[in-house]
Amino acid sequence: MITSRRNALIKYASRLLERKARDREGKFLVEGVRMVREAMKRPELVEYVLVACDVTGEMEEEFWRDAASVYRIRPELVKEITDTENPSGIVAVCRKPVWDWESIPESDGLILIVDNLRDPGNLGTILRTAWAAGVDAVFLLKGTVDMYNPKVIRSSMGAVFHFPVFERVGNDEVRELCHRGYRLVVADPKASLVFTDADYYGNVAVVIGGETAGISAVFEELPASRVRIPLREGVDSLNAAVACGIILYEAWSQRHLVRENTSMI
Known part of the structure; x- marks a missing residue:
């Protein structure tokens, strides 16, 4: 359980709300159940998933099973890593796809x-x-x-x-x-x-x-x-x-x- 906004994973994800950090790190944020499911179809691009501890049931189990690294976080921390007014409680940090x-x-x-x-x-x-x-x-x-x-x-x-x-x-x-x-x-x-x-x-x-x-x-x-x-x-x-x-x-x-x-x- 991650409880502090000073946690390294929370701080890293929150920086990705800014373009400069996304460009520098080659990472971006994906929010919401449907979107994270789409990301899971490219598992090599998913670095880690943050799930609010009040998200329960099949949805939580699905991400726990399929993602390489999933962390529970306190619900109030979700707003630190999203720009939505009513966040869904699930956020993934993903690597940018590379194409040629x-x-x-x-x-x-x-x-x-x-x-x-x-x-x-x-x-x-x-x-x-x-x-x-x-x-x-x-x-x-x-x-x-x-x-x-x-x-x-x-x-x-x-x-x-x-x-x-x-x-x-x-x-x-x-x-x-x-x-x-x-x-x-x-x-x-x-x-x-x-x-x-x-x-x-x-x-x-x-x-x-x-x-x-x-x-x-x-x-x-x-x-x-x-x-x-x-x-x-x-x-x-x-x-x-x-x-x-x-x-x-x-x-x-x-x-x-x-x-x-x-x-x-």
């Missing part, structure tokens, strides 16, 4: 590029949607909110454990992606092409910009299809996460349709 370019498909790949997105809730929702919609990898360009921000992690519902997400991607990496044969499809409310008329077959990288900053200049110099989502008169834009979901599911629909048709031949 070999994770990116050479053919028939779907990549999502997120550019200048500052809202953590939006980014988490986008990652969750990308995971569900069959995206193979996500590139987060410089200027995008930290993907290991606790609010991003909660909103993503464990997506970060299941497919490659590359942080702080620069212009050179975007150019390299194009050099590898990926076509850019850029969401742009001023575009003339409606998103349903775009071609999402083969190697495609969908680009979603932030609602305030928009997209970076590098996408002006690279060949790209620009698409818009039709909106009711008087509405100038959609929430970035909503727009992302609409476009990704059109890509999903087209790509699965061609696979089904091919399998029938």
Whole structure:
């Protein structure tokens, strides 16, 4: 039983609420039963789990059985290691997944590029949607909110454990992606092409910009299809996460349709 906020494990976990510490240590926090369960699917990434002593029953036994290191803590200490008003009582300290370019498909790949997105809730929702919609990898360009921000992690519902997400991607990496044969499809409310008329077959990288900053200049110099989502008169834009979901599911629909048709031949 850990009873003091001065305990080394509590102090270490509490530091991970700050980005500087997450960057320095290569660790982040996962909170809540469902999220910790997702983390347990990658047990090599789970360093230790802290469980409030008032959490009982099957939930506690599950984590006690599956995690490498589980510690009971006093309930009042949970607020030292979370940023939520009503924490669930279960927090895991996890290592950041490490991915490389070999994770990116050479053919028939779907990549999502997120550019200048500052809202953590939006980014988490986008990652969750990308995971569900069959995206193979996500590139987060410089200027995008930290993907290991606790609010991003909660909103993503464990997506970060299941497919490659590359942080702080620069212009050179975007150019390299194009050099590898990926076509850019850029969401742009001023575009003339409606998103349903775009071609999402083969190697495609969908680009979603932030609602305030928009997209970076590098996408002006690279060949790209620009698409818009039709909106009711008087509405100038959609929430970035909503727009992302609409476009990704059109890509999903087209790509699965061609696979089904091919399998029938």
